[in-house]
Amino acid sequence: MTTPDSSRQEQSFEERPTMEQLWTPANKVTLLRLCLIPVFFIVIISPWPSWIPQWSNADTYKPFVAAIVFAIVAATDSLDGYLARSRNEVTTLGKFMDPLADKILVTAALLALIELGKLPSWVALIIIAREFIVSGIRMVAASDGIVIAASWYGKAKTVAQIVAILLFIVKDSHMVSDLGAVFSDRFYLFSWAVMIVALALTIISMLDYFSKASELLGFSSSEKSHKKSKKRENAFISKTHALDANDALSISPENLFKEAKELIQSAQKYHLSVGTAESCTGGLIAGELTAVPGSSEVVHGGVVSYVYEVKERQLGVQRSLLEEHGAVNEQTACQMAQGARERLNVDVAVSATGIAGPGGEEPGKPVGTVWLGLSDAHITYARIHHYEGNREQVRMQAVRDAIAMLQNSVNTLSEASANTNK
Numbered sequence: 001m002t003t004p005d006s007s008r009q010e011q012s013f014e015e016r017p018t019m020e021q022l023w024t025p026a027n028k029v030t031l032l033r034l035c036l037i038p039v040f041f042i043v044i045i046s047p048w049p050s051w052i053p054q055w056s057n058a059d060t061y062k063p064f065v066a067a068i069v070f071a072i073v074a075a076t077d078s079l080d081g082y083l084a085r086s087r088n089e090v091t092t093l094g095k096f097m098d099p100l101a102d103k104i105l106v107t108a109a110l111l112a113l114i115e116l117g118k119l120p121s122w123v124a125l126i127i128i129a130r131e132f133i134v135s136g137i138r139m140v141a142a143s144d145g146i147v148i149a150a151s152w153y154g155k156a157k158t159v160a161q162i163v164a165i166l167l168f169i170v171k172d173s174h175m176v177s178d179l180g181a182v183f184s185d186r187f188y189l190f191s192w193a194v195m196i197v198a199l200a201l202t203i204i205s206m207l208d209y210f211s212k213a214s215e216l217l218g219f220s221s222s223e224k225s226h227k228k229s230k231k232r233e234n235a236f237i238s239k240t241h242a243l244d245a246n247d248a249l250s251i252s253p254e255n256l257f258k259e260a261k262e263l264i265q266s267a268q269k270y271h272l273s274v275g276t277a278e279s280c281t282g283g284l285i286a287g288e289l290t291a292v293p294g295s296s297e298v299v300h301g302g303v304v305s306y307v308y309e310v311k312e313r314q315l316g317v318q319r320s321l322l323e324e325h326g327a328v329n330e331q332t333a334c335q336m337a338q339g340a341r342e343r344l345n346v347d348v349a350v351s352a353t354g355i356a357g358p359g360g361e362e363p364g365k366p367v368g369t370v371w372l373g374l375s376d377a378h379i380t381y382a383r384i385h386h387y388e389g390n391r392e393q394v395r396m397q398a399v400r401d402a403i404a405m406l407q408n409s410v411n412t413l414s415e416a417s418a419n420t421n422k
Contacts, residue, residue, distance in 0.1 A: 022093050026084035030097045033076040037105050040069045044112045044169065067169045073105055074162050092312075092319045102158070103131055109165045118168050126199055127161065130206045137213045153205035160198035167191040251396045259400065260288045263407045267298040270414040274406055275344035276302035277315055277336040277351040279327060280370060281395050285352060285402045300344045305336065315339030327353050328365055333373030333382035341375045348376040348409040350402045354385075356394045370398045374405045376413060 023031075042048070044066035049058030077098070084094055107128060113119035171187050210217070267274055276286045276299075286302035289295055303314050311317040311327065316339035321331055336351035354370030361367045366386070373382035385401060387394045 022091065024084070024091060024094070026080040027091060027094050027097065029076050029080035029083060030094060030101055033073055033080070033101045033105070034097065036069065036073045036076075037101070037108050040066065040073055040105075041108050041112060043069050044109075045115065063170050067166050070105075070109060070169060071166060077102055106161060106165070109169070113165070113168055123195065123199065127202055130202045133206055134209050137209050137217070140213070140217070151205065151208050153201060153208050157198065157201035157205045160194065160201050164191065164195040164198045167194055251393075251400055256288060256396070256400060256403070257291060259403050259407070261292045263403055263410065264289065264292045264295050264298050266407065266410045266414070268294065270410065272298070272348065272410055272413055273300050273344075273346040274298050274410075275300050275340045275346035275349040276402075277340035277349060277373075278302060278304050279306055279311070279336075279351075279353040280356045281352045281398050281402070282306075284395055284399045285350065288399055288403065300346045303340055303343075311336065314343065316342070328355060328369060328371060329353075330371060330373075330382045330384070333371035334375070334380050335373075337373035337375035337382070338380050347413060348374065348406060350374050350406050351382070352398050352402055354394075354398065356391045356398075358391060368394050370394065372398065372402055372405060374409055376409045378412070 043062075049055065049062055052058050055061075080094070080098060084091075107124075110119065110124035110127060114121050114124055167187075168191055171191055263274075266272075274289065276283075276289075278285055283302060283304045286299065289299050303310070305311045305315055308317075308319065308322045308327070311322060311332070312319050315336050317332055317335040321329075321335070325331070333351050333353050336353060337349050340346070340349035340351060351373035352370060353373075355361060355365060355367050356370070357367035359367070361369075368385075368387040368389070370385045370387060371382050372385060374380070385398070387397045389397070
């Protein structure tokens with residue numbers, strides 16, 4: 001049985017599976033999109049005009065009928081996304097079905113165009129290969145607790161692909177071998193121009209993912225950045241170990257307020273914003289920061305996420321990770337911190353998830369086990385702490401070390417900014 005944060009009462013509450021409403025309006029629209037894909041494929045591939053002898057020019061209108069069906073199916077992608085966000089009904093099933101439906105639709109259209117002789121196979125190879133590569137990169141990143149956000153390149157790529165496919169369907173062209181015939185057909189040229197733009201965006205968006213995951217994939221060009229990140233982690237570890245050794249169980253409110261005030265002043269000086277994602281500390285980190293006058297210029301907000309559902313929906317923590325490994329682990333702490341940074345739109349965010357006691361321990365995770373995570377523009381990482389003392393002492397030590405992590409990040413970001421401006 002996985003252990004959540006804090007007491008036995010919290011354990012039973014957080015570990016109880018939260019039943020999602022699977023068939024939300026958004027998921028129904030996504031399912032409709034999946035069901036309409038075979039309809040589109042039949043409309044564009046099958047010789048259905050011969051089945052309707054009463055419609056003498058059905059062959060002429062066949063490409064337009066197929067294009068209308070394709071456009072309707074593609075449009076449902078925006079509709080289900082809007083419904084999920086506006087109704088706050090983002091579900092695990094929806095996260096699985098939505099990108100799957102998009103990829104199946106585009107693949108079906110490309111294969112149909114190839115079978116009809118309207119498009120060369122190398123176009124489909126580029127587009128489909130990109131999807132496999134990007135999915136692989138995101139999978140590797142997710143395994144390390146890193147979420148790679150989609151950029152505008154990906155969105156522009158999707159729009160360009162849809163428009164290009166529509167043009168090739170409507171035009172009902174065939175691959176022309178005569179160069180003169182190619183240039184005499186302006187619509188043919190326009191269709192290929194849009195397709196080339198779509199292919200360019202496909203490749204660019206893939207390279208954007210490679211760039212964002214360069215350090216994760218171990219490219220030599222990111223070795224310096226990786227060493228710098230490890231240096232930051234080691235510096236923080238040394239500092240917090242010294243704190244633990246000196247005053248693990250005696251943290252005065254005055255000293256804690258002083259450290260929070262120093263952090264707020266540093267962040268104000270360099271115009272940096274801060275956010276928190278807390279579980280076992282229950283908002284104490286945000287409370288300590290906002291106790292400082294003027295903290296509203298720095299602290300954008302915080303998320304207190306005791307249950308799995310809040311961690312998943314508000315912070316983007318993977319449900320599969322929570323169900324398999326529980327809430328107290330490195331990846332959860334990383335995803336909480338990164339989710340808070342992205343959703344609160346801050347420069348740096350800290351997270352805390354652990355077992356403050358009394359009770360709730362399990363093999364390998366005794367009372368006092370706390371993972372603290374941090375995410376800024378350069379690094380996302382988490383460190384484990386084994387605190388001593390009662391519930392209140394464990395939580396206060398976590399608050400102190402979380403503030404130290406934030407201070408370390410603010411110092412590093414300010415140094416980076418100063419070097420950039422030189």
